[in-house]
Amino acid sequence: MKSRLIATAIAVAFPALSHGQVAELLAAPLNSYEQLYNRVQKQVGADLAQARGYTGKGAVVAILDTGFEGSHPELKTQFASTQMFDASTGKYVAITDGNGHGTHVAGIVAGSTGTGYSYGIAPDARVLPIKVFTSSTWTASSTALAAGLKNATANNSVSVISMSLGGSGPLGGTFETALRNTVNADKLVVVAAGNSAGTDPQWPARYAKESWAKGQIVAVGAVDANNQIASFSNRAGDTANWYLVAPGTSVLSSYRGGSYAYMSGTSMATPVVAGAAALLEAAWPQLKAGQVAAILFQTATDLGAPGVDAIYGRGLLNVDRAMQPVGTLSVPTSGTKTVSTSATVLRTSAASWSGLRAAAAAGQFRGVSVDAFNRDFAVDYGAGIRAPARDGMAALLATAGRPLWVNEQVARDGSRFLSAVEVERPHGSFAGEDEQRTLVATSALFKLAGGKELALAGGSLAGRYFGLAELDGTLANPYLGLTRSAAQLAFGLSRGAWQVKAGVLDGGLNAAMAGQHGPAERASGGRALVGELNYAVDDAAMVGAQLADVAEADGWLGASGSAGLGLSSARTRTLTAHGSYRLSDAVTLAAQYSIARTSDARGDALLAAARGVRSEAFALGLVGHGNFLVGDRLSLTLSSPMRISRGTAKVEMPVDITAAGDPVFESRRVPLASTSRELKLALDYAMPLSATTSLSWVAALRDNADHVAGERDVQAGMVYRAAF
Structure with a gap:
């Protein structure tokens, strides 16, 4: 049929035309009639x-x-x-x-x-x-x-x-x-x-x-x-x-x-x-x-x-x-993994920030993401690379205001025991049955026969057994801090002027220990194997060397990313030289320098690997006790935090979608070396006011903060502490 x-079609009368002015929209300019x-x-x-x-x-x-x-x-x-x-x-x-x-x-x-x-x-x-x-x-x-x-x-x-x-x-x-x-x-x-x-x-x-x-x-x-x-x-x-x-x-x-x-x-x-x-x-x-x-x-x-x-x-x-994205944008990957573009974030560390910041500014992280219909849209993943968190005054004051129960005991043989428990009373000061207690830090040093010792620690005190950290926390080896909330199990042996230390720091172990005392947030953290050799030159001077093998989970050199910009693991081997010299009974001069190599850093999305990464850190400090008042404490340090001196990241960047719907990747070598060097001058002075109260002043000046040239950061504050 x-x-x-x-x-x-319905024809309509054709009117006279006149000129008009509207913004031009196309690469081939519209004339005034078209506008x-x-x-x-x-x-x-x-x-x-x-x-x-x-x-x-x-x-x-x-x-x-x-x-x-x-x-x-x-x-x-x-x-x-x-x-x-x-x-x-x-x-x-x-x-x-x-x-x-x-x-x-x-x-x-x-x-x-x-x-x-x-x-x-x-x-x-x-x-x-x-x-x-x-x-x-x-x-x-x-x-x-x-x-x-x-x-x-x-x-x-x-x-x-x-x-x-x-x-x-x-x-x-x-x-x-x-x-x-x-x-x-x-x-x-x-x-x-x-x-x-x-x-x-x-x-x-x-x-x-x-x-x-x-x-x-x-x-x-x-x-x-x-x-x-x-x-x-x-x-x-x-x-x-x-x-x-x-x-x-x-x-x-x-x-x-x-x-x-x-x-x-x-x-x-x-x-x-x-x-x-x-x-x-x-x-x-x-x-x-x-x-x-x-x-x-x-x-x-x-x-x-x-x-x-x-x-x-x-x-x-x-x-x-x-012509705009429909549904959630996601990152095309070479595997089967689906990663949301909005969740593609990398929180850098001081070591990695300036190098990644420069690479992002140079467009090294520009690529495409895809919508629900597998349509590619230009995106700059560099926008998800975030500056490292800074330890500012607000954080210090918040820490100072935490209600802690601190218990320290010293045995006759020199063994020491310390614990700090945070107490929360969500229903009022007198509702003791509702108290929640969280173990914040603990440390135990057992003196054994024959110059042997066993050192256990958790929370913020983990790692203090090694290097110069026991002298002052600001002189702790920053590479050991990569384990994040670790627990410490270590042994020591002294023979004459020589002392050998060995131990492990483990994040999972710390979570288990903290869980015995109350709610604890389990963090994967990492693990570090530490070996140390110290030699007492005389009664005033000490030199030493430390080897550490640090394995990070879900991070590298302190940086932590989501699935899109994250590295699933990284291994860093570091050598640290340290020494101290007692200038007087009240003042000690100390210094340390660390160099490290990071390898086995792998990811399964945009960041595929980090290769040939070398880094370093140093600290020089004066530590005093009882200089002006009985029981006061003073530390003045000049330091440079972890800094990448060379190395690259391998980035597998999606740049297109083929006519068959498959992603096209471009392999890029992104330089990670820091563009400058941060120098931090810090002063921390604490003085007792009474048996239960103290007052402290803190100040810090950072030049080329986070290794970014020209960035300066000045902080100062005063903290009053009272025990109840």
Whole structure:
């Protein structure tokens, strides 16, 4: 059976044109006429998408219509073929249009910029002219439509097919077979809903509701400049889930004789949607036709009743939103892991901050992320690289205000025991049964026969057995601090002027110990094996060397990242030389220098590894007791925290998505060396006021803070402590 279709267009008077001034949006500048007369672009947000560089370059839209005027300035450079297929005769002919309807539609899809009074939704796309209407009656048979579909489907470059036409009933088996084949060939078909003001779309738009359409057919209705359904437009009806509306009243576009015309109809709304589909296809050629339609449906602006309704269907086409991410952005990785882009954060340490900061500023962490449709979007992962946390006055005061129970005992043989427990009374001072106690720190040193000793510690006192830390906490080896909240198990042996120490620091062990005394937060931390040899030169001087093998979990050199920018493990071997000299009974001069090599640093996302990393740290200090008052304590230190001197990180950066939908990675070597050196001068003086109270002053000056040249940090504060 043959059905006859009428091109659905309503001609509107062509008014005089005048100049106007609007900001230019495209790389090829719009002229003043285009800036003034193309409200459709703004109504659907196409101008915003074009301003971000989405212009449809590479996409081809087949338009089944009355033909095109080949010499029109809007279209003469936009054709995907030098000839036009005439479906009614089955022959290729010159590109012409004796009606003007097809020329108008083509200009809405892909009219070029800077050439006249209008321009297309996808001005850099190409259009393939397929004539399906006879020149004598301007009607089209279902047979001609089927032939036109076959021609478009056979063209591998075509991704979108636009049909601004419709009939009152189904179009017969020949056409339906051709349409099914088009769907199966992964083409998106955009069809006018019709101009009879009906409750349902006309055919072939109404085929969109069929299961075999696979969501690849989009029915398009028309709205006016106020986003109200046009009086002539067929409504969504039973095709609501596959129905969009777009501007379709008084739309300016190219016309016969090199002219321009305002026309109205769902014929005009349809190429607006087809142009938007071309933008998507050009930007992300890996998208399937069903995905393109789904994006247009999901990003549409809801109109009418909330949600999908029988008038507006999915709502108004929103090109700007369609070209933006849908759902949660994630990081493409070489494995099966899914990592959220927003959670891709690296909290650096002082050792790693300045090098990574410089690399991020140089664009080394720029790549792409993907949305729910596997579309790639440019992103700078360097924004997730955060500066290290600083030990400021607020943290010091907060620590000073903690209610602690401290118990210290010294045995006759020199063994020492110390514990600090934080007490919380959430329900008031007298609700003793509700007290929560958390072990903050503990230390036990057992003096054994034959110069042997056993040293146990947990919390902030772990590691104080080694090096200069027992002399003053500011002189502790910073590499041992990489174990984070570790527990200490160590042994010592003294023979004459020589002393040997060996032990382990373990984060998991500390969590278990703390859990015996109350709620404790289990941190994976790390583990360190420590060996130390000290030699007493005389009664006043001591020198020593320390070897440590530190294994970090979920971090490297103190930096801690999420899955996207994290390293799952790292191993650092360090050699430290230290020494002290007692200037007087009350004052000791001490110094230490550490060098280290970090290896086996591996990750499974953006950061793949850290290689050849060398680092160093030093400290020089004066420590005094009882200098001015009985029981006072003074420390003055000049130090440089851990600093990477050389090394690189291997970054596997996703930079593109192939037409097959697979991520493309670029392997980059990111330098990690610090760009400067921090020097920190710190003063800490504490004096007792009574048996239960004390007052202390602290001050610190950091030059090139966190090894960033020119960064300065000055802190000072006073702390009053009282025991109750």
